[in-house]
Amino acid sequence: MQQATEILKVKTTRQGLVEITDQVREWVAVQPMQRGLLTIFCQHTSASLLIQENAAKAVRGDLEAYFSRIAPEDPTAYAHDDEGPDDMPAHLRTALTQVQLSIPLLDRKLALGTWQGIYLFEHRRHPHTRTIALHLIGD
Amino acid sequence: MQQATEILKVKTTRQGLVEITDQVREWVAVQPMQRGLLTIFCQHTSASLLIQENAAKAVRGDLEAYFSRIAPEDPTAYAHDDEGPDDMPAHLRTALTQVQLSIPLLDRKLALGTWQGIYLFEHRRHPHTRTIALHLIGD
Amino acid sequence: MQQATEILKVKTTRQGLVEITDQVREWVAVQPMQRGLLTIFCQHTSASLLIQENAAKAVRGDLEAYFSRIAPEDPTAYAHDDEGPDDMPAHLRTALTQVQLSIPLLDRKLALGTWQGIYLFEHRRHPHTRTIALHLIGD
Numbered sequence: 001m002q003q004a005t006e007i008l009k010v011k012t013t014r015q016g017l018v019e020i021t022d023q024v025r026e027w028v029a030v031q032p033m034q035r036g037l038l039t040i041f042c043q044h045t046s047a048s049l050l051i052q053e054n055a056a057k058a059v060r061g062d063l064e065a066y067f068s069r070i071a072p073e074d075p076t077a078y079a080h081d082d083e084g085p086d087d088m089p090a091h092l093r094t095a096l097t098q099v100q101l102s103i104p105l106l107d108r109k110l111a112l113g114t115w116q117g118i119y120l121f122e123h124r125r126h127p128h129t130r131t132i133a134l135h136l137i138g139d
Numbered sequence: 140m141q142q143a144t145e146i147l148k149v150k151t152t153r154q155g156l157v158e159i160t161d162q163v164r165e166w167v168a169v170q171p172m173q174r175g176l177l178t179i180f181c182q183h184t185s186a187s188l189l190i191q192e193n194a195a196k197a198v199r200g201d202l203e204a205y206f207s208r209i210a211p212e213d214p215t216a217y218a219h220d221d222e223g224p225d226d227m228p229a230h231l232r233t234a235l236t237q238v239q240l241s242i243p244l245l246d247r248k249l250a251l252g253t254w255q256g257i258y259l260f261e262h263r264r265h266p267h268t269r270t271i272a273l274h275l276i277g278d
Numbered sequence: 279m280q281q282a283t284e285i286l287k288v289k290t291t292r293q294g295l296v297e298i299t300d301q302v303r304e305w306v307a308v309q310p311m312q313r314g315l316l317t318i319f320c321q322h323t324s325a326s327l328l329i330q331e332n333a334a335k336a337v338r339g340d341l342e343a344y345f346s347r348i349a350p351e352d353p354t355a356y357a358h359d360d361e362g363p364d365d366m367p368a369h370l371r372t373a374l375t376q377v378q379l380s381i382p383l384l385d386r387k388l389a390l391g392t393w394q395g396i397y398l399f400e401h402r403r404h405p406h407t408r409t410i411a412l413h414l415i416g417d
Contacts, residue, residue, distance in 0.1 A: 001140040001276075001279040003313055003416065005384055035142055037178055037274055039315055039380050043391030045331040051238050053184040053230055058219035062227050063234060070209065070348065080336035088340050091331055095341060099329050099394075100380050102178050102239050104274035106144055111272040113182030116238075133389040135315055135382035137276065137279075137415065138142065140279040140415075174281055176317055176413055190377050192323040192369055197358035201366050202373060209348065241317050241378050243413035245283055250411040252321030255377075276415065277281065 001139050004031045008132040012122035015068075015086070017050065017060045020132070021118045027134060028110060036105040036138015040118065043131045046090035047122050048097040054117030067093045067121075083124075090123035097121055105138055140278050143170045147271040151261035154207075154225070156189065156199045159271070160256045166273060167249060175244040175277015182270045185229035185262050187236040193256030206232045206260075222263075229262035236260055244277055279417045282309045286410040290400035293346075293364070295328065295338045298410070299395045305412060306388060314383040314416015321409045324368035324401050326375040332395030345371045345399075361402075368401035375399055383416055 006027050012018055028038060042049050053059040071092035075081065078088035101118070104111040112118070120130055145166050151157055167177060181188050192198040210231035214220065217227035240257070243250040251257070259269055284305050290296055306316060320327050331337040349370035353359065356366035379396070382389040390396070398408055 001142075003279075005313065005382060035144065037176075037276060037315075039382055041380075041382055041389055043389065043394065045329070045337075045391070045393055050234055051184070052234060056219055056221060058217075059184075059227065059230055062217045062219050063230065066210070066231050067234075071344070078336075078340045080334055080340050082334060088337065091337055091341065092344050095328055095330060095344075096235060096374060098237060098376060102180075102241055102380055104144060104178055104180055104272050106272065106274075111180055111182065111274075113184070113270065115184055116182065131391065133382050133384065135384075135389075137315060140281075174283065176315075176415060189373055190323070191373060195358055195360060197356075198323075198366065198369055201356045201358050202369065205349070205370050206373075235374060237376060241319075241380055243283060243317055243319055243411050245411065245413075250319055250321065250413075252323070252409065254323055255321065 002033060004136045006134040008134060010120050010130045010132060012130060013127050015122055015125055016064045017119040017121055019117050020120050024118055031136055033136060033138035034108050036136055037102055038105055039102045039135040041133040042099040045094055046124050047120060047130050048094040048099055049101050050097050050119045050121050051101060051116050052119055053115050055115055086125045093123045141172060143275045145273040147273060149259050149269045149271060151269060152266045154261055154264055155203045156258040156260055158256050159259050163257055170275055172244060172275060172277035173247050175275055176241055177244055178241045178274040180272040181238040184233055186269050187233040187238055187260045188240050189236050189258045189260050190240060190255050191258055192254050194254055225264045232262045280311060282414045284412040286412060288398050288408045288410060290408060291405045293400055293403055294342045295397040295399055297395050298398050302396055309414055311383060311414060311416035312386050314414055315380055316383055317380045317413040319411040320377040323372055325408050326372040326377055326399045327379050328375050328397045328399050329394050330397055331393050333393055364403045371401045
């Protein structure tokens with residue numbers, strides 16, 4: 001049994017979903033393991049991870065619009081606004097999704113379904129560089 | 140340290156929660172590991188996983204009704220409706236819950252609490268066969 | 279490769295977020311592994327786990343208020359109220375967050391971001407003792 005780890009940097013330019021499936025797959029492809037468990041961990045409280053539909057582009061727009069509606073920017077709603085009106089909604093949208101995903105590795109391939117892509121969900125309006133830790137254990 | 144993997148097929152007939160605790164436990168029971176980590180991964184973007192109350196049946200009805208309310212079918216709300224009015228709400232309900240769960244294995248038993256059951260949450264109206272990958276690592 | 283497991287008991291006195299980062303870190307610090315994967319599993323359906331902002335206290339108040347709004351106590355809304363009006367909202371708030379988190383261990387340190395703390399999210403009004411299973415695999 002072996003382990004491998006990596007730190008991934010992802011640049012974001014605006015609120016929304018950024019696909020990272022290829023970057024994750026490329027790193028996994030050069031590891032020696034055939035079978036194992038990959039864990040993806042987002043080191044932030046205002047950006048999160050999501051596995052979602054990777055074919056129809058409209059799904060991503062609808063997802064972004066939906067999270068803007070259920071956790072809206074609203075200066076009257078929150079006590080915390082240290083970094084602006086998009087600060088607290090970013091924490092809420094992170095809480096409603098997740099900062100960690102684990103995906104089995106089977107026959108050297110991630111066990112993603114046909115339509116599943118891995119996304120970083122940026123919840124802040126301004127550009128950020130996000131840090132994602134990858135951990136793979138297997139043989 | 141050893142690994143074991145399995146593909147589980149779960150048939151669904153309607154929207155709602157389908158308990159899979161027994162199927163998962165039966166597979167774990169025939170693996171040689173005493174202690175480890177089980178990961179359950181749902182390979183879909185319109186069905187998800189949930190650990191919830193397995194005793195009071197009313198909880199499941201309330202959960203289903205709640206997710207229908209916060210991510211409703213509404214032809215005016217979404218750009219994406221390729222597969223009908225239950226298509227986009229299915230993606231949203233998946234995003235609000237999760238497609239992956241990991242549960243420690245202690246003394247040959249999953250570390251589920253007394254009232255915790257594992258559920259597949261079907262978000263589409265029509266019958267589907269859902270694919271779930273299981274991964275167990277331990278010794 | 280080695281494994282270690284522990285059962286953590288956390289006393290809660292009211293609804294809200296209880297930070298458990300230190301308790302988790304202290305246990306991890308006395309394990310022999312340098313690198314691995316830590317899994318935290320909450321054995322309840324009316325309390326959950328959340329990784330969130332650990333600096334600004336107002337974030338926690340806003341998070342608690344938000345979950346009280348999107349999954350409110352409302353005697354007319356739910357069929358299930360066996361244990362009072364905070365019973366069913368507790369299940370919903372658990373479903374919207376998560377009962378399991380996995381965090382990579384790198385160079386003997388959990389790969390938490392600078393502002394990330396680990397919280398138990400108590401969703402019931404009365405005091406409870408909550409059980410959390412810890413599992414660490416690594417070398």
